[in-house]
Amino acid sequence: MNKIVIANLKMNLDYKEIIDYVAEIGNTIFDNIDLFIAPTSIYLGSFNGVKHKIIAQNVYCNDKGSYTGEISPKQLKSFGIDYSIIGHSERRNIFFENDMLINAKIKACLNNKVLPILCIGESLEEKDSAKMVIMDQLRRDLNEITNIGDIIIAYEPVWSIGTGIVPKLEEIESRISLIKELIFNKYKANVKVLYGGSVNVDNINEILNIKNVDGVLVGGSSINPIYFKEMLNKFKQ
Numbered sequence: 001m002n003k004i005v006i007a008n009l010k011m012n013l014d015y016k017e018i019i020d021y022v023a024e025i026g027n028t029i030f031d032n033i034d035l036f037i038a039p040t041s042i043y044l045g046s047f048n049g050v051k052h053k054i055i056a057q058n059v060y061c062n063d064k065g066s067y068t069g070e071i072s073p074k075q076l077k078s079f080g081i082d083y084s085i086i087g088h089s090e091r092r093n094i095f096f097e098n099d100m101l102i103n104a105k106i107k108a109c110l111n112n113k114v115l116p117i118l119c120i121g122e123s124l125e126e127k128d129s130a131k132m133v134i135m136d137q138l139r140r141d142l143n144e145i146t147n148i149g150d151i152i153i154a155y156e157p158v159w160s161i162g163t164g165i166v167p168k169l170e171e172i173e174s175r176i177s178l179i180k181e182l183i184f185n186k187y188k189a190n191v192k193v194l195y196g197g198s199v200n201v202d203n204i205n206e207i208l209n210i211k212n213v214d215g216v217l218v219g220g221s222s223i224n225p226i227y228f229k230e231m232l233n234k235f236k237q
């Protein structure tokens with residue numbers, strides 16, 4: 001089964017750099033990898049016709065209306081976008097998104113057949129109680145959602161994002177197992193779970209080869225298309 005790799009470009013690259021990115025990566029196929037690219041939303045259309053899935057970094061919880069600066073799941077769907085990242089730790093921490101809003105966004109996406117990629121994970125201060133934090137986030141973010149099987153989860157310890165610090169492989173494996181187990185026990189659904197946080201050219205192969213890891217979410221290492229290509233070519237199953 002192919003592994004999923006999500007390139008989260010965040011608020012990086014200007015228009016010319018995006019055009020170069022599309023030229024470099026757009027039509028390159030990577031062995032055993034399904035590549036999803038999440039550009040800044042104004043550039044979603046610049047990826048028309050590429051061979052990869054183009055997805056949103058964020059979305060709002062209503063279909064339309066007076067919400068200056070926001071994008072709705074309905075708008076995404078009508079533009080051919082089938083997935084959105086939801087609840088990234090930068091949205092939670094910098095833009096104060098809480099679990100209630102994240103839950104509403106997931107529901108709105110599912111109503112519009114935009115599949116959510118829900119990010120969860122503990123902060124540095126919460127490291128000793130990571131299990132509790134993960135359980136709480138899942139309980140609140142997935143509250144009253146029925147089609148859980150349509151959701152992808154990204155486990156991203158906040159202390160690993162952009163820091164170069166990666167948990168031990170056994171730690172990643174056990175957190176991912178915990179998430180899969182919690183969801184299966186409660187909803188009888190199997191979900192794909194990705195790991196995110198400081199994935200780079202040196203560790204992608206071992207992380208993607210952890211047995212229960214369905215893929216990775218990559219920030220910083222996805223921004224330079226030449227480096228990113230080299231990194232994706234490193235993956236051998």
Ligand code: PGA
Binds near residue numbers: 221
């Ligand atoms: P990073 O970011 O790869 O730069 O650590 C990951 C993320 O923000 O999802």
